[in-house]
Amino acid sequence: MGTLEGMTAPAVDSTADEALAARASAGDAHAFETLMRRYQDRVYRLACRLTSDTDAPDILQETFLQAYRHLVSFRGDAKFATWLYRIATNASLMARRSRARRPSEPLDGFLPRFDADGRHAGTPAELQITCRAEELIDRGTLAARAREGIARLPDAYRDAFVLRDLEEMPTAVVADVLGIDPAAVRQRVHRARLMLRGYLNDLASGGR
Protein backbone atom coordinates (compact mmCIF):
# COMPACT_ATOMS: atom_id res chain seq x y z
CA MET A 1 0.00 0.00 0.00
CA GLY A 2 3.01 2.26 -0.26
CA THR A 3 1.60 4.06 -3.27
CA LEU A 4 -0.76 6.04 -1.07
CA GLU A 5 2.18 7.85 0.46
CA GLY A 6 2.88 9.81 -2.71
CA MET A 7 -0.56 11.35 -3.08
CA THR A 8 0.65 14.92 -3.28
CA ALA A 9 2.47 14.17 -6.52
CA PRO A 10 0.22 11.72 -8.32
CA ALA A 11 1.47 9.93 -11.38
CA VAL A 12 -0.45 10.62 -14.56
CA ASP A 13 -2.72 7.72 -15.43
CA SER A 14 -5.00 8.11 -18.41
CA THR A 15 -6.89 4.86 -17.83
CA ALA A 16 -10.64 5.43 -18.02
CA ASP A 17 -12.45 5.70 -14.69
CA GLU A 18 -14.74 2.80 -15.47
CA ALA A 19 -11.81 0.49 -16.26
CA LEU A 20 -10.10 1.49 -13.02
CA ALA A 21 -13.32 0.89 -11.11
CA ALA A 22 -13.60 -2.60 -12.59
CA ARG A 23 -9.99 -3.36 -11.59
CA ALA A 24 -10.54 -1.91 -8.11
CA SER A 25 -13.66 -4.01 -7.72
CA ALA A 26 -11.56 -7.07 -8.54
CA GLY A 27 -9.16 -6.19 -5.71
CA ASP A 28 -6.62 -3.90 -7.38
CA ALA A 29 -5.86 -1.39 -4.62
CA HIS A 30 -3.65 0.71 -6.90
CA ALA A 31 -6.60 1.26 -9.24
CA PHE A 32 -8.72 2.55 -6.36
CA GLU A 33 -5.92 4.86 -5.21
CA THR A 34 -5.73 6.28 -8.72
CA LEU A 35 -9.46 7.00 -8.71
CA MET A 36 -9.17 8.59 -5.30
CA ARG A 37 -6.34 10.89 -6.39
CA ARG A 38 -8.35 11.82 -9.45
CA TYR A 39 -11.48 12.79 -7.52
CA GLN A 40 -10.46 13.79 -4.01
CA ASP A 41 -10.28 17.52 -4.76
CA ARG A 42 -13.63 17.51 -6.53
CA VAL A 43 -15.39 15.53 -3.79
CA TYR A 44 -13.94 17.81 -1.13
CA ARG A 45 -15.04 20.90 -3.02
CA LEU A 46 -18.54 19.51 -3.51
CA ALA A 47 -18.81 18.71 0.20
CA CYS A 48 -17.65 22.23 1.14
CA ARG A 49 -20.27 23.74 -1.18
CA LEU A 50 -23.11 21.51 0.00
CA THR A 51 -22.23 21.72 3.70
CA SER A 52 -19.27 23.55 5.21
CA ASP A 53 -15.53 23.21 5.50
CA THR A 54 -16.16 21.84 9.00
CA ASP A 55 -18.16 18.86 7.73
CA ALA A 56 -16.31 18.35 4.44
CA PRO A 57 -13.36 16.26 5.76
CA ASP A 58 -15.69 13.62 7.23
CA ILE A 59 -17.84 13.61 4.11
CA LEU A 60 -14.76 13.16 1.94
CA GLN A 61 -13.63 10.16 3.93
CA GLU A 62 -17.11 8.68 4.11
CA THR A 63 -17.53 9.04 0.34
CA PHE A 64 -14.40 7.09 -0.55
CA LEU A 65 -14.99 4.42 2.08
CA GLN A 66 -18.56 3.97 0.85
CA ALA A 67 -17.35 3.91 -2.75
CA TYR A 68 -14.81 1.20 -1.99
CA ARG A 69 -17.30 -0.91 -0.05
CA HIS A 70 -19.92 -0.66 -2.79
CA LEU A 71 -17.72 -0.94 -5.87
CA VAL A 72 -19.30 -4.28 -6.69
CA SER A 73 -22.61 -2.49 -7.17
CA PHE A 74 -21.07 -0.12 -9.74
CA ARG A 75 -22.23 -1.65 -13.01
CA GLY A 76 -20.47 0.63 -15.39
CA ASP A 77 -23.72 1.60 -17.12
CA ALA A 78 -23.37 5.06 -15.56
CA LYS A 79 -20.22 7.14 -15.46
CA PHE A 80 -18.05 6.48 -12.44
CA ALA A 81 -17.96 10.23 -11.72
CA THR A 82 -21.76 10.39 -11.56
CA TRP A 83 -21.90 7.36 -9.30
CA LEU A 84 -19.27 8.85 -6.99
CA TYR A 85 -20.98 12.25 -6.98
CA ARG A 86 -24.21 10.56 -5.96
CA ILE A 87 -22.44 8.98 -2.97
CA ALA A 88 -20.81 12.30 -2.05
CA THR A 89 -24.08 14.20 -2.40
CA ASN A 90 -25.96 11.72 -0.24
CA ALA A 91 -23.20 11.82 2.39
CA SER A 92 -23.37 15.62 2.35
CA LEU A 93 -27.15 15.67 2.74
CA MET A 94 -26.94 13.17 5.60
CA ALA A 95 -24.32 15.29 7.34
CA ARG A 96 -26.44 18.38 6.91
CA ARG A 97 -29.54 16.66 8.28
CA SER A 98 -27.64 15.50 11.34
CA ARG A 99 -26.92 19.10 12.28
CA ALA A 100 -29.66 21.34 13.57
CA ARG A 101 -29.81 24.07 10.97
CA ARG A 102 -28.91 27.43 12.36
CA PRO A 103 -31.55 30.00 11.55
CA SER A 104 -30.32 32.25 8.80
CA GLU A 105 -31.87 35.21 7.08
CA PRO A 106 -33.60 34.09 3.88
CA LEU A 107 -32.58 35.55 0.55
CA ASP A 108 -36.09 36.32 -0.65
CA GLY A 109 -35.45 40.01 -0.20
CA PHE A 110 -32.88 39.83 -3.02
CA LEU A 111 -35.34 38.61 -5.66
CA PRO A 112 -35.74 41.04 -8.58
CA ARG A 113 -38.12 43.95 -8.16
CA PHE A 114 -40.38 45.47 -10.79
CA ASP A 115 -42.35 48.67 -11.19
CA ALA A 116 -46.11 48.82 -11.67
CA ASP A 117 -45.68 48.27 -15.43
CA GLY A 118 -43.72 45.07 -14.89
CA ARG A 119 -40.41 46.67 -15.85
CA HIS A 120 -37.22 46.06 -13.87
CA ALA A 121 -36.70 48.52 -11.02
CA GLY A 122 -33.30 50.17 -11.31
CA THR A 123 -31.14 51.41 -14.14
CA PRO A 124 -29.22 49.07 -16.48
CA ALA A 125 -25.99 50.01 -14.67
CA GLU A 126 -27.54 49.16 -11.31
CA LEU A 127 -28.95 45.90 -12.63
CA GLN A 128 -25.59 44.86 -14.06
CA ILE A 129 -23.38 45.75 -11.11
CA THR A 130 -23.37 42.07 -10.09
CA CYS A 131 -20.97 41.51 -13.01
CA ARG A 132 -18.45 43.79 -11.28
CA ALA A 133 -18.50 41.92 -7.96
CA GLU A 134 -14.90 40.68 -8.34
CA GLU A 135 -13.70 44.19 -9.13
CA LEU A 136 -15.62 45.88 -6.29
CA ILE A 137 -15.26 43.33 -3.47
CA ASP A 138 -11.90 42.08 -2.23
CA ARG A 139 -11.16 38.44 -2.90
CA GLY A 140 -11.30 37.17 0.69
CA THR A 141 -14.53 38.98 1.48
CA LEU A 142 -16.14 37.74 -1.72
CA ALA A 143 -15.14 34.14 -0.92
CA ALA A 144 -16.62 34.39 2.59
CA ARG A 145 -19.79 36.11 1.43
CA ALA A 146 -20.22 33.64 -1.43
CA ARG A 147 -20.15 30.71 1.01
CA GLU A 148 -22.54 32.56 3.30
CA GLY A 149 -24.97 33.36 0.50
CA ILE A 150 -25.04 29.78 -0.77
CA ALA A 151 -25.63 28.53 2.79
CA ARG A 152 -28.60 30.89 3.11
CA LEU A 153 -30.42 29.28 0.18
CA PRO A 154 -33.26 26.89 0.96
CA ASP A 155 -31.73 23.39 0.97
CA ALA A 156 -33.54 22.21 -2.16
CA TYR A 157 -32.32 25.23 -4.13
CA ARG A 158 -28.80 24.93 -2.74
CA ASP A 159 -28.44 21.28 -3.79
CA ALA A 160 -29.61 21.91 -7.33
CA PHE A 161 -27.56 25.11 -7.69
CA VAL A 162 -24.36 23.56 -6.36
CA LEU A 163 -24.57 20.51 -8.60
CA ARG A 164 -25.78 22.29 -11.73
CA ASP A 165 -24.08 25.67 -11.61
CA LEU A 166 -21.03 25.24 -9.38
CA GLU A 167 -20.08 21.66 -10.25
CA GLU A 168 -21.37 22.20 -13.80
CA MET A 169 -23.16 18.88 -14.04
CA PRO A 170 -25.71 18.51 -16.87
CA THR A 171 -29.29 19.14 -15.77
CA ALA A 172 -30.30 15.55 -16.56
CA VAL A 173 -27.52 14.19 -14.34
CA VAL A 174 -28.46 16.54 -11.49
CA ALA A 175 -32.04 15.33 -11.83
CA ASP A 176 -30.81 11.75 -11.61
CA VAL A 177 -28.59 12.42 -8.59
CA LEU A 178 -31.32 14.32 -6.71
CA GLY A 179 -34.15 12.05 -7.83
CA ILE A 180 -36.28 14.88 -9.28
CA ASP A 181 -37.46 15.93 -12.75
CA PRO A 182 -35.17 18.04 -14.97
CA ALA A 183 -37.89 20.72 -14.96
CA ALA A 184 -37.71 20.83 -11.15
CA VAL A 185 -33.91 21.16 -11.34
CA ARG A 186 -34.25 24.11 -13.70
CA GLN A 187 -36.87 25.74 -11.48
CA ARG A 188 -34.74 25.38 -8.33
CA VAL A 189 -31.54 26.54 -10.03
CA HIS A 190 -33.42 29.50 -11.46
CA ARG A 191 -34.72 30.59 -8.06
CA ALA A 192 -31.24 30.17 -6.57
CA ARG A 193 -29.68 32.24 -9.34
CA LEU A 194 -32.24 35.01 -8.89
CA MET A 195 -31.60 35.17 -5.14
CA LEU A 196 -27.82 35.01 -5.45
CA ARG A 197 -27.74 37.50 -8.31
CA GLY A 198 -29.57 39.99 -6.08
CA TYR A 199 -27.37 39.12 -3.11
CA LEU A 200 -24.18 39.75 -5.13
CA ASN A 201 -25.72 42.88 -6.57
CA ASP A 202 -26.34 44.18 -3.06
CA LEU A 203 -22.78 43.35 -1.96
CA ALA A 204 -21.27 44.99 -5.03
CA SER A 205 -23.41 48.07 -4.40
CA GLY A 206 -21.94 48.34 -0.91
CA GLY A 207 -24.94 46.89 0.89
CA ARG A 208 -24.96 44.24 3.62
Add this chain to the structure above:
Amino acid sequence: MSEVACVSGVDLLMDYLEGVLPAETRAAVDEHVASCPKCVAFLASYRETPRILRDATLVRLPPDLQTVLAAAVRAELGR
Protein backbone atom coordinates in the same frame (compact mmCIF):
# COMPACT_ATOMS: atom_id res chain seq x y z
CA MET B 1 -47.04 34.30 -27.14
CA SER B 2 -47.33 37.81 -28.44
CA GLU B 3 -45.49 39.97 -25.90
CA VAL B 4 -43.08 39.57 -23.00
CA ALA B 5 -42.65 42.07 -20.17
CA CYS B 6 -39.53 42.18 -17.98
CA VAL B 7 -41.42 40.52 -15.13
CA SER B 8 -42.67 37.58 -17.20
CA GLY B 9 -39.39 37.31 -19.11
CA VAL B 10 -37.42 36.78 -15.89
CA ASP B 11 -39.45 33.67 -15.14
CA LEU B 12 -38.40 32.21 -18.48
CA LEU B 13 -34.66 32.88 -18.27
CA MET B 14 -33.46 29.48 -17.10
CA ASP B 15 -35.49 27.63 -19.72
CA TYR B 16 -34.40 30.24 -22.25
CA LEU B 17 -30.70 29.69 -21.55
CA GLU B 18 -31.12 25.90 -21.43
CA GLY B 19 -32.80 25.95 -24.82
CA VAL B 20 -35.99 24.25 -23.73
CA LEU B 21 -38.46 27.04 -24.51
CA PRO B 22 -40.87 26.56 -27.41
CA ALA B 23 -39.62 28.42 -30.50
CA GLU B 24 -42.43 30.96 -30.38
CA THR B 25 -41.78 31.83 -26.73
CA ARG B 26 -38.07 32.03 -27.32
CA ALA B 27 -38.62 34.43 -30.21
CA ALA B 28 -40.83 36.60 -27.99
CA VAL B 29 -38.11 36.73 -25.31
CA ASP B 30 -35.49 37.59 -27.93
CA GLU B 31 -37.70 40.35 -29.26
CA HIS B 32 -38.24 41.86 -25.82
CA VAL B 33 -34.57 41.67 -24.79
CA ALA B 34 -33.48 43.26 -28.07
CA SER B 35 -35.43 46.40 -27.19
CA CYS B 36 -34.95 46.46 -23.40
CA PRO B 37 -31.57 47.65 -22.03
CA LYS B 38 -32.70 46.69 -18.51
CA CYS B 39 -33.25 43.09 -19.54
CA VAL B 40 -29.91 43.03 -21.35
CA ALA B 41 -28.25 44.14 -18.09
CA PHE B 42 -30.28 41.75 -15.98
CA LEU B 43 -29.58 38.81 -18.28
CA ALA B 44 -25.83 39.55 -18.19
CA SER B 45 -25.83 39.52 -14.39
CA TYR B 46 -28.02 36.40 -14.26
CA ARG B 47 -25.58 34.55 -16.52
CA GLU B 48 -22.50 35.79 -14.68
CA THR B 49 -23.71 34.95 -11.15
CA PRO B 50 -22.88 31.20 -11.28
CA ARG B 51 -19.40 31.86 -12.71
CA ILE B 52 -18.57 34.43 -10.00
CA LEU B 53 -19.74 32.10 -7.22
CA ARG B 54 -18.00 29.10 -8.77
CA ASP B 55 -14.68 30.94 -8.82
CA ALA B 56 -15.21 32.38 -5.32
CA THR B 57 -15.83 28.94 -3.81
CA LEU B 58 -12.99 27.04 -5.46
CA VAL B 59 -11.06 25.11 -2.84
CA ARG B 60 -8.41 22.43 -2.98
CA LEU B 61 -8.04 19.61 -0.55
CA PRO B 62 -5.48 20.68 2.08
CA PRO B 63 -2.40 18.41 2.21
CA ASP B 64 -3.07 17.37 5.82
CA LEU B 65 -6.53 16.14 4.86
CA GLN B 66 -5.02 14.20 1.95
CA THR B 67 -2.84 12.41 4.47
CA VAL B 68 -5.81 11.65 6.75
CA LEU B 69 -7.87 10.37 3.82
CA ALA B 70 -5.03 8.22 2.56
CA ALA B 71 -4.60 6.66 5.99
CA ALA B 72 -8.32 5.94 6.34
CA VAL B 73 -8.56 4.35 2.92
CA ARG B 74 -5.34 2.42 3.47
CA ALA B 75 -6.86 0.93 6.62
CA GLU B 76 -9.99 -0.05 4.69
CA LEU B 77 -8.02 -1.57 1.80
CA GLY B 78 -5.84 -3.48 4.22
CA ARG B 79 -8.77 -5.25 5.84
